[in-house]
Amino acid sequence: MNTASLPRRRFLCQTAAVGAAAALARAGAPGAPPAPDPASPPGIVDTHVTLFRWPFRRLKYDATPALVAKLRRHRITEAWAGTHEALLHKDLAGANERLAAECRTHGEGLLRPFGSVNLAWPDWEEDLRRCHEEHRMPGVRLFPGYQTFDLSHPDLGRLIQLTAARGLILQIVFQMEDPRVHHPLLSLPVVDARPLVPLLERTPAARVQLLHFAGNVAGTDLRALVDRTGAWFEFSRWEGNGRLGQLIRPAPGGARPSVPAARVLFGSHAPYFPVETGLLRLFESPLDAETLHGLMHRNARRLLPA
Amino acid sequence: MDPLAFALNPADYGIPTRDELVAYRIWDTHFHGFNATSDPLGQFHANNLYVRRMGIERSITLEAGGTLRAPLEPAALDAEVRALLVKERAWLSGITPIDPGFPDESCAKMEAWIRRGPCIGIKYVGGNSRGIPCSHPNNDPIIRLAAELGATIYIHTWLKVGGTPRGPGRGNLPGESTPQDVVALARRFPDVRFICGHSGGDWELGVRVVRAQPNVLLEFAGSDPHSGAVDFAARELGADRLVWGGHGPSRSYATELAKVLESDLSHADRLKVFGGNFRRLAAPILRRQGIPFEL
Numbered sequence: 001m002n003t004a005s006l007p008r009r010r011f012l013c014q015t016a017a018v019g020a021a022a023a024l025a026r027a028g029a030p031g032a033p034p035a036p037d038p039a040s041p042p043g044i045v046d047t048h049v050t051l052f053r054w055p056f057r058r059l060k061y062d063a064t065p066a067l068v069a070k071l072r073r074h075r076i077t078e079a080w081a082g083t084h085e086a087l088l089h090k091d092l093a094g095a096n097e098r099l100a101a102e103c104r105t106h107g108e109g110l111l112r113p114f115g116s117v118n119l120a121w122p123d124w125e126e127d128l129r130r131c132h133e134e135h136r137m138p139g140v141r142l143f144p145g146y147q148t149f150d151l152s153h154p155d156l157g158r159l160i161q162l163t164a165a166r167g168l169i170l171q172i173v174f175q176m177e178d179p180r181v182h183h184p185l186l187s188l189p190v191v192d193a194r195p196l197v198p199l200l201e202r203t204p205a206a207r208v209q210l211l212h213f214a215g216n217v218a219g220t221d222l223r224a225l226v227d228r229t230g231a232w233f234e235f236s237r238w239e240g241n242g243r244l245g246q247l248i249r250p251a252p253g254g255a256r257p258s259v260p261a262a263r264v265l266f267g268s269h270a271p272y273f274p275v276e277t278g279l280l281r282l283f284e285s286p287l288d289a290e291t292l293h294g295l296m297h298r299n300a301r302r303l304l305p306a
Numbered sequence: 307m308d309p310l311a312f313a314l315n316p317a318d319y320g321i322p323t324r325d326e327l328v329a330y331r332i333w334d335t336h337f338h339g340f341n342a343t344s345d346p347l348g349q350f351h352a353n354n355l356y357v358r359r360m361g362i363e364r365s366i367t368l369e370a371g372g373t374l375r376a377p378l379e380p381a382a383l384d385a386e387v388r389a390l391l392v393k394e395r396a397w398l399s400g401i402t403p404i405d406p407g408f409p410d411e412s413c414a415k416m417e418a419w420i421r422r423g424p425c426i427g428i429k430y431v432g433g434n435s436r437g438i439p440c441s442h443p444n445n446d447p448i449i450r451l452a453a454e455l456g457a458t459i460y461i462h463t464w465l466k467v468g469g470t471p472r473g474p475g476r477g478n479l480p481g482e483s484t485p486q487d488v489v490a491l492a493r494r495f496p497d498v499r500f501i502c503g504h505s506g507g508d509w510e511l512g513v514r515v516v517r518a519q520p521n522v523l524l525e526f527a528g529s530d531p532h533s534g535a536v537d538f539a540a541r542e543l544g545a546d547r548l549v550w551g552g553h554g555p556s557r558s559y560a561t562e563l564a565k566v567l568e569s570d571l572s573h574a575d576r577l578k579v580f581g582g583n584f585r586r587l588a589a590p591i592l593r594r595q596g597i598p599f600e601l
Contacts, residue, residue, distance in 0.1 A: 041314050057510065060534035060568075074320040178530045180464065181508045184472040241356040241555040270533070274568035277531045279321045280560030284356060289313040 043077030045300035048267030061271035086116030100135040139169030200229035234267025245285025327361030333581035336551025339367035370400025377403035401427035407436030427458030433479030441487035464507030485515035527551030536569040545575035
């Protein structure tokens with residue numbers, strides 16, 4: 001042992017709370033995180049999970065009961081669930097029906113189904129109607145790119161109007177995985193958010209949430225969406241140390257934040273991403289309890305009441 | 307508000323508290339401490355909040371001397387970085403980037419920054435002007451010198467899909483090594499250990515490439531957190547061959563920590579991955595450089 005190392009370690013230990021040994025015994029037991037204490041803070045609404053098989057490999061939690069158990073272990077009390085089948089299937093009516101049934105059968109009151117419509121397929125309006133009227137879904141989720149249309153599609157404006165008229169949430173997924181590791185058969189375009197801005201300006205009643213969206217390098221599309229529309233966001237794609245806090249907190253000098261915290265929701269992108277990623281992101285930035293409660297559940301409740 | 311305090315208790319959400327993170331003894335072997343074009347020192351100091359907040363015990367910067375864009379050109383802040391590596395040696399170390407397109411100059415830089423300087427290893431960056439990957443014979447004198455110095459050897463690798471016809475690795479930059487390049491080099495130096503960076507870029511393929519080459523360790527920072535990836539790597543390679551990196555500030559510690567915390571690794575294996583394996587690898591040069599550490 002080199003005793004000269006002690007200052008750094010002592011510093012770390014002194015700034016941490018005591019009781020590491022007992023806590024480690026808990027945290028170190030794989031598959032058995034501590035059961036949440038009922039008296040602890042409220043649960044989390046995860047606005048971005050997806051059920052069924054990812055087309056390109058098995059995911060650790062792609063069986064719904066396993067995913068639900070995993071979410072519960074992390075005090076996620078509600079999850080808005082799309083379906084991986086919507087990426088490539090043509091029969092979205094069938095995919096949506098299976099999603100609704102899966103949420104009923106295995107959701108244990110935790111999963112809320114978000115079916116999908118594909119603007120590139122004919123009669124997508126009927127899929128939307130069934131999602132709303134037959135399956136009582138609170139919203140639908142689009143996967144531009146995989147679904148072979150982009151946000152300049154001429155029907156997108158009508159879909160936004162129809163979802164607004166029905167009181168549905170419209171979720172738009174900007175990316176599912178890093179294009180650098182795509183299967184070679186895939187050649188997906190980058191989804192450009194800019195056409196969304198005028199469409200949302202024309203339909204201010206629309207409730208639209210952008211999933212796995214970080215904006216372009218210059219930040220101009222994010223800026224336009226924040227300033228000119230009422231779009232909501234989740235933070236699974238907000239990468240970088242402290243990025244979440246940097247985007248939602250006022251900058252030094254009181255400059256307004258890039259994204260109002262009240263329009264940001266928790267999204268894990270599970271089971272493709274570990275649920276732990278989103279959870280740790282909440283704690284990585286020095287956020288106060290009020291802000292955390294907003295991100296964890298209050299903002300989601302404003303967008304979609306229980 | 308105490309900037310190191312968590313406003314809510316992470317244990318209530320099934321993730322480690324800060325004292326648990328500290329107890330993992332996390333060594334960030336992939337720290338982009340000074341990889342900013344405008345204000346590298348400012349970025350370094352700003353990032354320290356997150357280093358401390360997430361309980362990182364030691365950060366090992368990859369930009370000690372020169373820059374990743376021009377490894378062999380002296381950078382404006384070289385003297386400041388060198389002084390920081392000495393002053394903050396209790397928690398900060400450095401490895402210096404080299405360029406296999408220029409083996410003589412690379413060796414000279416290693417002499418200056420490792421033998422006569424504070425650094426503990428070398429880094430192969432993601433591409434170079436002469437298009438020389440790490441498998442090229444140019445690398446042999448570099449590796450011989452690294453072995454003599456006991457320096458750690460980190461090799462950025464990717465298998466970017468691209469090209470015509472499209473395939474993994476065909477989208478790489480000129481000189482950007484693949485895990486296949488690392489294996490080819492490691493076969494020539496069976497007594498030297500190498501770190502294959504970014505899990506080969508595509509972990510499902512990268513793990514398969516390095517699996518049979520026992521002197522290649524795998525580091526898996528700098529890519530999206532894929533559920534199950536660390537379990538897969540540990541199953542195929544063994545936890546003793548895995549090394550953790552944070553890749554901050556461009557990547558989030560949340561992203562990189564989650565990869566391990568989500569895995570089914572035992573607590574003992576997590577300790578190895580978070581720092582134990584790298585400390586054993588680097589112990590000789592850490593001692594030689596007089597850097598304080600506990601194994």
